[in-house]
Amino acid sequence: MKILRDIVSGERSAEVLARHRDRRCQKSQEEIMKSLEGHYQEEYLFSLQQNLELYDFFTQKIKETDEFIEDMYYV
Numbered sequence: 001m002k003i004l005r006d007i008v009s010g011e012r013s014a015e016v017l018a019r020h021r022d023r024r025c026q027k028s029q030e031e032i033m034k035s036l037e038g039h040y041q042e043e044y045l046f047s048l049q050q051n052l053e054l055y056d057f058f059t060q061k062i063k064e065t066d067e068f069i070e071d072m073y074y075v
Helices: 002-008 014-018 029-036 042-073
Strands: none
Touching: 002 014, 002 042, 014 029
């Protein structure tokens, strides 16, 4: 997730981005770096930003729902 958030924030260095790969990832940092090289088109960056915002929104709503259910369960 940190890689995606950094891309949306303007980071383009494949080396910097690859440092944020998940430790469980089976690919090497070098392989990740190669995958992150390319042209970052504005329309794709916009879509990525929109999707991250939706992900954050729904994650928050799920958290609120879980808390509500938990409160109701223990009342």
